Amino acid sequence: MDTIITTLTMTIFIYLTTSIAKLMTHQNPNINNAKNTLMISFIISLIPLSLMLNYNMEITMSSSPIILMATTNINISLILDTLSLTFVPIALFITWSIVEFSIWYMSTDPHIHKFIKHLLTFLIAMLIIITANNMLQLFVGWEGVGIMSFLLIGWWYARSDANTAALQAIVYNRIGDIGLILTTAWLMSSSSMNMQELFSQNEVINALPLIGLIAAATGKSAQFGLHPWLPAAMEGPTPVSALLHSSTMVVAGVFLLIRLHPMMQKSNLMMTACLILGATTTVFAAASAITQHDIKKIIALSTTSQLGLMMTMIGLNQPMLAFLHMATHSFFKALLFLCSGSFIHNLENEQDIRKMGGLNKTMPMTSSTITIASLTLMGMPFLSGFYSKDTIIETITSSYTNSWALTMTLIATTLSAMYSMRIIHLTLTNFPRTKQKTHQETKAPTYPIIRLTLGSIFIGTMTKLSTLQTTTTITMPKTIKLSALMVTMAGIMLAIDLLYSTTHQTPQKPKTYNLFFNQLAFFNTLHRALPMKTLKFSQQTSTELVDLWTLENYGPKGLSNTLIPMIHTTTQQNNMIKNYLTTFTMTIIIILTITNI
Known part of the structure; x- marks a missing residue:
C-alpha cells in the first residue's frame, strides 16, 4: 500500500516536470498536451487519496542524505498524510481547469506556451510546499511560488502598473520571508528541521521562531499589515489571479501554519496573535471590498477576507477546520475569477462593475455560474462553502476565547454577503451600462467553468460523506446554530437596500471612511x-x-x-x-x- 501511494505521487511530479521540459525544448509545442497532463495527473492523484481515506495512513518518503552536516543531514523527504494527499488533487484539478481556460483567454498572446509553462512551474512549487517534510525543502517551494508569482503578475511587462504590482508582490513577500528564514535558522541551530522530530518534542518552543512563522504567513497570505500586494496583483492576466488566489501562493502561508501547528499550539500568546490578526484582516478586507469598483479587486479582497477567516481558525486551535475552508474556498474562488475573466474578455477588457449590467441576457451561462460561486462564498446551505464557513462561524460563536475577534468575524460575514450581492446586482441585473457591444459567449471556456461549478456545489457534500460517515450529535442553542445564516441574510438584505437607495441619489463626494477603505488604509x-x-x-x-x-x-x-x-x-x-x-x-x-x- 505504501509503495503504491509513494510511486503514484512521484509519477505525478515526474509527469508534470516532463510536460514543462517539452514546453521548453520544442519550437512549437502543443499546449493542449499540458491540459491533458494535468487531467491525467489529477486522475492518478485520486488513487492515493482514496487509499488514504480508507486506511487513514501517513507515509514518509526520504532519500539518502544529500548534504552531510555536524548537527543534521539534509535530504529530500516527502510527507504523504491527510493534508498533502487531500490538497494535491485539489491543486491539480483547479490548475487543469485554469490552464484550459488560459488556452482560450490568452489565445492571442504570442508567448502562450511560455505562459502555460510558468503556470505548471507555479503548481510544482506549490506541490513541493504541500509535500515537504523538512523546512529547507519547504523553503525551496516557498521561494518558487514567490518567483513564479513575480513573473506571472508582471506578464504584461510593457505596462508600468504590471511591473509595479510584480515588484510590490515580491517586496512584501520578502518581508515575510525574513520570518521563515529566521525560523529555519533557529530550528537548524537549536532543534531540528525535520517535521516529525519537531512534532515529537514536547517542550514549549521559543517565541522567536513562532513570530517568524506568523510573519511568513502574514506576507504570503496577505494578512493585515502586508496586505496591499494582493489587490495590486490583479494587474496580471485573469488566469494568473485565479491560480494565485485559489490553490497556490496565498494559501501557502495558511498551509505553513496548519502544517506546523503542533509547534504553535503550546504557545497561547501566538495563538491569540493569530486570532486577532485573522479577525482584523477578515473585517478590514471585507470592508475594503465594498468600496472597490474593479470586479477583480473585489474578488481579490474577498480572498484576503477568507484567509483571515482561516487564520482565525488557526488562532482558535482548529487547524483542520482552516484546512477544510482552504479546500472548499479553492473551488469557488477559482470559479469567481474565471467568470470575471469571461466577463472582462467579452466586454473588451472592461473591469469596472459600474460599466457592466444586464449580462444575464447576453452571457447566461457565466451569469449562472458566478451567482452559484457568490452564493457558495456567502455560505448558502448545501453548497460547498456552507460546510466550512458555517462550521467556522458556529465554532467561533460557541467559543469564549476573544469576544472582540468573534464579533469582527460575524461582521465580516455580513460584509461578504454585501459585496457578493453587489457584484451580482451591478453586473447581471438591470439595464446594460456598457460602452461597447458585448460579445456572445463562446463554447471554449464553458468546460472549465462548469467543472469548477460542479466542484463548488458538490465538494462540501463529498467531504462530509467521506470524512463523517457517522455524524456526531452536537447540542447547541438554535440562535448559535443559525447565526451564520442570519448574518448572511442580513448582509444580503442590507446590500440590496443600499444598492436601490444609492443608485437613485445624486452623486456625492466620497466620505472619509469610504476613501480610507478604498485606498486600503493608505498603506501604499x-x-x-x-x-x-x-x-x-x-x-x-x-x-x-x-x-x-x-x-x-x-x-x-x-x-x-x-x-x-x-x-x-x-x-x-x-x-x-x-x-x-x-x-x-x-x-x-x-x-x-x-x-x-
Missing part, C-alpha cells in the same frame, strides 16, 4: 512616504558631499592649496601673478624657439 501612501524621504535625504546629502565638498576640495581648492606652499618658498607674496607671468613667458619663448628652428 504610508509605505512610500518613508522610502521617498530617505531617498531625498540621501540624494541631498550625497549631492552636498560630492559636489560642494569633495570635488571642490580635490579640484580648484586642492590645486590652489598645493601651489601656495611652493610659491611661499620662492617669494613673500601671497598672490600667484609671478607664476602666471613666468608660465606665459616660458610658453612664448618655447614657441618662438620652435618656430625659428
Whole structure:
C-alpha cells in the first residue's frame, strides 16, 4: 500500500516536470498536451487519496542524505498524510481547469506556451510546499511560488502598473520571508528541521521562531499589515489571479501554519496573535471590498477576507477546520475569477462593475455560474462553502476565547454577503451600462467553468460523506446554530437596500471612511512616504558631499592649496601673478624657439 501511494505521487511530479521540459525544448509545442497532463495527473492523484481515506495512513518518503552536516543531514523527504494527499488533487484539478481556460483567454498572446509553462512551474512549487517534510525543502517551494508569482503578475511587462504590482508582490513577500528564514535558522541551530522530530518534542518552543512563522504567513497570505500586494496583483492576466488566489501562493502561508501547528499550539500568546490578526484582516478586507469598483479587486479582497477567516481558525486551535475552508474556498474562488475573466474578455477588457449590467441576457451561462460561486462564498446551505464557513462561524460563536475577534468575524460575514450581492446586482441585473457591444459567449471556456461549478456545489457534500460517515450529535442553542445564516441574510438584505437607495441619489463626494477603505488604509501612501524621504535625504546629502565638498576640495581648492606652499618658498607674496607671468613667458619663448628652428 505504501509503495503504491509513494510511486503514484512521484509519477505525478515526474509527469508534470516532463510536460514543462517539452514546453521548453520544442519550437512549437502543443499546449493542449499540458491540459491533458494535468487531467491525467489529477486522475492518478485520486488513487492515493482514496487509499488514504480508507486506511487513514501517513507515509514518509526520504532519500539518502544529500548534504552531510555536524548537527543534521539534509535530504529530500516527502510527507504523504491527510493534508498533502487531500490538497494535491485539489491543486491539480483547479490548475487543469485554469490552464484550459488560459488556452482560450490568452489565445492571442504570442508567448502562450511560455505562459502555460510558468503556470505548471507555479503548481510544482506549490506541490513541493504541500509535500515537504523538512523546512529547507519547504523553503525551496516557498521561494518558487514567490518567483513564479513575480513573473506571472508582471506578464504584461510593457505596462508600468504590471511591473509595479510584480515588484510590490515580491517586496512584501520578502518581508515575510525574513520570518521563515529566521525560523529555519533557529530550528537548524537549536532543534531540528525535520517535521516529525519537531512534532515529537514536547517542550514549549521559543517565541522567536513562532513570530517568524506568523510573519511568513502574514506576507504570503496577505494578512493585515502586508496586505496591499494582493489587490495590486490583479494587474496580471485573469488566469494568473485565479491560480494565485485559489490553490497556490496565498494559501501557502495558511498551509505553513496548519502544517506546523503542533509547534504553535503550546504557545497561547501566538495563538491569540493569530486570532486577532485573522479577525482584523477578515473585517478590514471585507470592508475594503465594498468600496472597490474593479470586479477583480473585489474578488481579490474577498480572498484576503477568507484567509483571515482561516487564520482565525488557526488562532482558535482548529487547524483542520482552516484546512477544510482552504479546500472548499479553492473551488469557488477559482470559479469567481474565471467568470470575471469571461466577463472582462467579452466586454473588451472592461473591469469596472459600474460599466457592466444586464449580462444575464447576453452571457447566461457565466451569469449562472458566478451567482452559484457568490452564493457558495456567502455560505448558502448545501453548497460547498456552507460546510466550512458555517462550521467556522458556529465554532467561533460557541467559543469564549476573544469576544472582540468573534464579533469582527460575524461582521465580516455580513460584509461578504454585501459585496457578493453587489457584484451580482451591478453586473447581471438591470439595464446594460456598457460602452461597447458585448460579445456572445463562446463554447471554449464553458468546460472549465462548469467543472469548477460542479466542484463548488458538490465538494462540501463529498467531504462530509467521506470524512463523517457517522455524524456526531452536537447540542447547541438554535440562535448559535443559525447565526451564520442570519448574518448572511442580513448582509444580503442590507446590500440590496443600499444598492436601490444609492443608485437613485445624486452623486456625492466620497466620505472619509469610504476613501480610507478604498485606498486600503493608505498603506501604499504610508509605505512610500518613508522610502521617498530617505531617498531625498540621501540624494541631498550625497549631492552636498560630492559636489560642494569633495570635488571642490580635490579640484580648484586642492590645486590652489598645493601651489601656495611652493610659491611661499620662492617669494613673500601671497598672490600667484609671478607664476602666471613666468608660465606665459616660458610658453612664448618655447614657441618662438620652435618656430625659428
